[in-house]
Amino acid sequence: MNHTEKFSEENPSEFFFVVAPKGGHVRNNDMPKIEKPPAIDYEKLRELCRIEGLKDLQNGVHQTTEEAHQMFMENYTSMFVQKPKKLGFPIHSEQREQNKASLLSVTQNATGKTMETEKKKPKKEWPVDKITHDIRDYMPLLHKQRKIEDPQLIRQENLKTLRRISKKLPFQRTPADNDKLFNILRTFPFFKENIPDPILKExxxxxxxxxxxxxEFTIFGNTGLHMVLHGKVAPMTHPYLNTDDGASLRSPTPLLVNEPEEFLTAGQCFGTLRKIEGREPSSKVYSVITQDNHCEFLKIPVADYARVIEQIKQREHTEKVNLLLSCGQYKLWPRQPLLQVAELIEWITYPPNTVIVSEGYMAPFIGFIKEGECHILRQVEVMHTLPNGKKEKRTKQVVMGRLGSSESFAELSVLLNEQITCSVITATEMTLGIIKPEKIKNLDEVTIQLFKQSNNRTFGDLTMDDIQEEYMQQELKREWNEFKHGVLLDVINSRGIRPGYGKWSK
Structure with missing residues (x-):
C-alpha cells in the first residue's frame, strides 16, 4: 500500500493519509482542476501577511498562533480580485460575455502580465537608415508619402472624417472630436475666408x-449653412450661398433655375449663416434639390449661429467690463457709464520694443493694459563730452517707471486733445483694450466728466529736477558696472586667461 499526505478541507491545520492499492498510484485528478486561476490582489495579500501572530522567521516568530491562523482563514478570500459588478442591461448570451473584459484584467495590469487578446502587434519599422536591396522595404514609404502629398486624397480623407465625427450628436462629441472638426473645416475655402477661427471653434x-x-427632395438653405459631405445636389436659385448677408437677393423672390447648369458635390456649401429678414425659412432662397439616393450634409443652423455670436459678444463685453473694474480709478464708477465705456473698447496686441506713443505727440488712443508691461520714458537735456573734449547739449530718454496689467494711460491726452507728457514703449508682448479718439464723441457729458475727474496725466507730476536726478542715478550705476567689468577683464587677462580659447573653452 502506498500512501501520501493530503490537506484536510474540514480542518486545514491537520493532515491525513490517503491509502492507495498495492502497486498503484494516487491519481492527479483527486482535486478539481482550476481552469481559470483567480487573480491575486497583492495589496490585500500584504495586509493578510501583516496579521499579528503569523509565523515570521525574520522577526523571530517561529510558530503561528491559533487565533492568527483562524483570522487568516476567515479573510483569505479577500486577496482574490472580485468579479466586477455588471452595469446597464444584463448580458443574455455567452458570446457577449466573452467579449467583455476578463476578470484578470485588473491584476494582470498590476503584475505586468498581458493577456493574449490585449497584445498588440509590434509596429514594423522600415529600414530607412539601413540600406537594403529589397524593394519591398521601400514601397510602403513611397505609398505613404504619395498619400500625404496628394491634395485629392487628403480632401477625401477629411470628408470621411467629417462624416464619421458629425454623425455623433453634439453632446456625444469629445473636445478632441471638436478640435478635429475645426482643423478640417479650416482647410475648406468658405470657412477659412468667411468665418474667424474663434467663431468657427464655437x-x-x-x-x-x-x-x-x-x-428630388428640396432642402431649404435659408434654415442654415449646409456643406455637402456625400452625394450631389442642384441649386434652385442663384446665388445659392450667402456671403454678403443677402444683399444681392432679388425681391420678392430670386429667379428659379429650370435646368441647373451646375451641381454641388462633396466639399461645397450652400445656404446661409445669418437669418435673411423678410424671407420665410421654407422659401426657395438658397435652396437645392438632391440628385442622388443618399446625400449627407454638415449643417450649422441659423438659430445656433445667432446664439453662438451672442454668447461671444456677451463674453467679450464681460471681459471688457472686468478690465475696467481692475483699474483702480474706475472701481467706484456707476454701472451705466462703465457699460458705455466697455462698448467702445477694442482689443489690440503689440510685440516687445514697440513705441506706442512718443513724448510731445498726440496719443492715438486711451490704453487699458490687460496683459504685459511697458516702460515710461521722459526726455532730459544733458551735457555730452565729445572725444575732442568739447561739450554739447543732447536730449536723452530716461526710464521713469513701468506700467503693468490693470493700469491705463493717455486718458487726459485724448479727452483734452493734448500732447502726451511721456513716451510709452512695450517691454513685453502686450494685450491692450483701446478706445480711439473718434469714439469718445459717442459718450455723454457725464461720462466724459467722470473720465477727467478720475484720471491724472501719465507721470505728469514729475519735475525736471526729478528727471535729472533719476538720470544721474542711472548713469552712475551704468559707469560703476562698466568699471567693475573692466577691472575683471584686466585681472583675467593679466594671468593669460582668455575665456573661450584653449583650456578655457570648456
Missing part, C-alpha cells in the same frame, strides 16, 4: 449631421 460644437435618402 460652431464646431453645435454643427449637426443630416441625411436625405431619396432624390
Amino acid at each position: 460652431l464646431c460644437v453645435v454643427c449637426l449631421h443630416e441625411t436625405w435618402r431619396d432624390p
Whole structure:
C-alpha cells in the first residue's frame, strides 16, 4: 500500500493519509482542476501577511498562533480580485460575455502580465537608415508619402472624417472630436475666408449631421449653412450661398433655375449663416434639390449661429467690463457709464520694443493694459563730452517707471486733445483694450466728466529736477558696472586667461 499526505478541507491545520492499492498510484485528478486561476490582489495579500501572530522567521516568530491562523482563514478570500459588478442591461448570451473584459484584467495590469487578446502587434519599422536591396522595404514609404502629398486624397480623407465625427450628436462629441472638426473645416475655402477661427471653434460644437435618402427632395438653405459631405445636389436659385448677408437677393423672390447648369458635390456649401429678414425659412432662397439616393450634409443652423455670436459678444463685453473694474480709478464708477465705456473698447496686441506713443505727440488712443508691461520714458537735456573734449547739449530718454496689467494711460491726452507728457514703449508682448479718439464723441457729458475727474496725466507730476536726478542715478550705476567689468577683464587677462580659447573653452 502506498500512501501520501493530503490537506484536510474540514480542518486545514491537520493532515491525513490517503491509502492507495498495492502497486498503484494516487491519481492527479483527486482535486478539481482550476481552469481559470483567480487573480491575486497583492495589496490585500500584504495586509493578510501583516496579521499579528503569523509565523515570521525574520522577526523571530517561529510558530503561528491559533487565533492568527483562524483570522487568516476567515479573510483569505479577500486577496482574490472580485468579479466586477455588471452595469446597464444584463448580458443574455455567452458570446457577449466573452467579449467583455476578463476578470484578470485588473491584476494582470498590476503584475505586468498581458493577456493574449490585449497584445498588440509590434509596429514594423522600415529600414530607412539601413540600406537594403529589397524593394519591398521601400514601397510602403513611397505609398505613404504619395498619400500625404496628394491634395485629392487628403480632401477625401477629411470628408470621411467629417462624416464619421458629425454623425455623433453634439453632446456625444469629445473636445478632441471638436478640435478635429475645426482643423478640417479650416482647410475648406468658405470657412477659412468667411468665418474667424474663434467663431468657427464655437460652431464646431453645435454643427449637426443630416441625411436625405431619396432624390428630388428640396432642402431649404435659408434654415442654415449646409456643406455637402456625400452625394450631389442642384441649386434652385442663384446665388445659392450667402456671403454678403443677402444683399444681392432679388425681391420678392430670386429667379428659379429650370435646368441647373451646375451641381454641388462633396466639399461645397450652400445656404446661409445669418437669418435673411423678410424671407420665410421654407422659401426657395438658397435652396437645392438632391440628385442622388443618399446625400449627407454638415449643417450649422441659423438659430445656433445667432446664439453662438451672442454668447461671444456677451463674453467679450464681460471681459471688457472686468478690465475696467481692475483699474483702480474706475472701481467706484456707476454701472451705466462703465457699460458705455466697455462698448467702445477694442482689443489690440503689440510685440516687445514697440513705441506706442512718443513724448510731445498726440496719443492715438486711451490704453487699458490687460496683459504685459511697458516702460515710461521722459526726455532730459544733458551735457555730452565729445572725444575732442568739447561739450554739447543732447536730449536723452530716461526710464521713469513701468506700467503693468490693470493700469491705463493717455486718458487726459485724448479727452483734452493734448500732447502726451511721456513716451510709452512695450517691454513685453502686450494685450491692450483701446478706445480711439473718434469714439469718445459717442459718450455723454457725464461720462466724459467722470473720465477727467478720475484720471491724472501719465507721470505728469514729475519735475525736471526729478528727471535729472533719476538720470544721474542711472548713469552712475551704468559707469560703476562698466568699471567693475573692466577691472575683471584686466585681472583675467593679466594671468593669460582668455575665456573661450584653449583650456578655457570648456
